[in-house]
Amino acid sequence: MSDPLADSPGSWPVVSSTDLHRDGWVVALRRDLINPPGQEQGQDGAEPFGRLVVEHPGAAMALAIDVRDGVEQVCLIRQYRHPGGGTFVEIPAGICDVPGEDPVETAKRELREEVSLEASEWQHLITTYPSVGISSEVHHVYVARGLREVETGYVAEHEEAHLEVFWAPFDDLLAAVRDGRIREGPVAIATLAYAVIQSRS
Structure with missing residues (x-):
């Protein structure tokens, strides 16, 4: 069993990803459409939903x-x-x-x-x-x-x-x-x- 007090890495399925801003600097902004794991588009009425992501190297x-x-x-x-x-x-x-x-x-x-x-x-x-x-x-x-x-x-x-x-x-x-x-x-x-x-x- 995984540790309930530890974060766990992983990514939900990304249906599509669109750059809203990207240039020669280190930060970019994109919009991802994602699905929860195991739910394909249209399954049980599930539709992908959008999330904005600021890419940053830390x-x-x-x-x-x-x-x-x-x-x-x-x-x-x-x-x-x-x-x-x-x-x-x-x-x-x-x-x-x-x-x-x-x-x-x-x-x-x-x-x-x-x-x-x-x-x-x-x-x-x-x-x-x-x-x-x-x-x-x-x-x-x-x-x-x-x-x-x-x-x-x-x-x-x-x-x-x-x-x-x-x-x-x-x-x-x-x-x-x-x-x-x-x-x-x-x-x-x-x-x-x-x-x-x-x-x-």
Whole structure:
């Protein structure tokens, strides 16, 4: 018997698939017509139904932690996000846009490019689907420790050119997530997951 507390992979039969948007970037939008398993079109009155799918290669994030003056501090950024209509507190993150690349390597690259840090210790924290009802996007979150500043020569563009890097005590970050001052999904999930692990260690 399969584990009732585990997700199970698999796809219902796709009758047809139509691209609504696809270009040279990493995200596409398509419309699929699907049937439940074992129900052919017209069987018992069943008709295929449509679902929109945002294709996304996934993203990797780094919860970068350094102990300063005896307190765990987290490296955070503030970045404008047009779809969300505001500037959000986030952790360093980036799209897994290199085919075949291990997500932890993506997280390492983004930590260097966004906040000019490298870490000697990497630990997988959690993997989630942020919006499984419409997107194939997967988030891979890692804890990064043993931090040091590096020169990268990376030239940021667009919103990234205006992001602000800052540090905050982990306990303050947790409080901000719990009381709703910070609402961006990945930073909230990473913070809560890390808090659970720390409470059980």
